[in-house]
Amino acid sequence: MERSAGAAGVPEHSDIGAQKNRVVTKEEWLQKWEMRNIGFHKQQGHPLADMGHSVVGVEVSEQALKEFFAEHSLPYCEEPVPEISGAKKLQSTSGNISLYCCSIYDLSSSIVGKFDGFWDRGALVAVNPCDRQRYASLMITLMEENSSYLLVTVSYDPNKHEGPPFYVPESEIKSLFGSHCEIKYLEKVDDFSERHRQWGLDYFLEVLYLLKLVSD
Ligand SMILES: C[S@@+](CC[C@H](N)C(=O)[O-])C[C@H]1O[C@@H](n2cnc3c(N)ncnc32)[C@H](O)[C@@H]1O
Numbered sequence: 001m002e003r004s005a006g007a008a009g010v011p012e013h014s015d016i017g018a019q020k021n022r023v024v025t026k027e028e029w030l031q032k033w034e035m036r037n038i039g040f041h042k043q044q045g046h047p048l049a050d051m052g053h054s055v056v057g058v059e060v061s062e063q064a065l066k067e068f069f070a071e072h073s074l075p076y077c078e079e080p081v082p083e084i085s086g087a088k089k090l091q092s093t094s095g096n097i098s099l100y101c102c103s104i105y106d107l108s109s110s111i112v113g114k115f116d117g118f119w120d121r122g123a124l125v126a127v128n129p130c131d132r133q134r135y136a137s138l139m140i141t142l143m144e145e146n147s148s149y150l151l152v153t154v155s156y157d158p159n160k161h162e163g164p165p166f167y168v169p170e171s172e173i174k175s176l177f178g179s180h181c182e183i184k185y186l187e188k189v190d191d192f193s194e195r196h197r198q199w200g201l202d203y204f205l206e207v208l209y210l211l212k213l214v215s216d
Pocket of ligand 1: 030058059060064102103104105123
């Protein structure tokens with residue numbers, strides 16, 4: 001069966017079509033930022049640091065990081081990351097926002113520590129499908145005991161659009177994180193817009209989950 005009902009009526013496609021083998025390279029991401037092909041970008045940031053948290057992020061595009069600080073009128077300083085060749089850390093002068101400019105796969109808990117909260121928007125859905133297991137395993141190593149991991153995935157018919165964002169079925173969330181985390185489906189949000197219609201889609205949902213590390 002190609003399509004069935006998953007969490008709270010979110011359609012589940014067992015065949016992810018051509019997405020399975022699709023690879024978006026670092027160079028393609030850098031080019032998207034250069035060409036402003038960034039329909040995923042929200043003008044308003046998510047107010048995590050404003051709520052008193054210390055926020056750590058990672059992004060391959062230095063341009064994206066510099067634009068973030070400029071858009072929020074935040075002064076920052078830069079320093080190399082000795083453990084990662086060519087990487088930089090851009091840190092707000094106030095000290096509570098640290099953004100690493102490197103591939104996420106270069107990070108480890110020995111470099112960035114562990115975290116008690118995660119906000120995964122535009123991240124797992126941007127990871128090449130062949131790298132999902134590597135990404136999920138890394139995230140699990142960065143989770144502090146009792147941490148909360150808020151994950152946003154997207155749901156649409158993967159035979160109609162090649163991604164990114166990539167379609168991540170609920171069954172895959174379970175196979176990626178289920179042996180280490182309790183997974184709670186929170187809600188689905190209709191995010192369908194003209195952009196998605198132009199991709200040839202007739203529905204586009206954001207699906208939110210809360211993951212909690214289960215102690216062994
Ligand atoms: C869909 S965008 C989402 C960006 C941001 N999280 C947001 O919600 O607006 C995915 C981002 O991941 C970055 N990216 C792609 N591969 C990466 C990697 N291996 N390590 C770090 N960042 C990466 C891209 O440059 C791009 O800005």
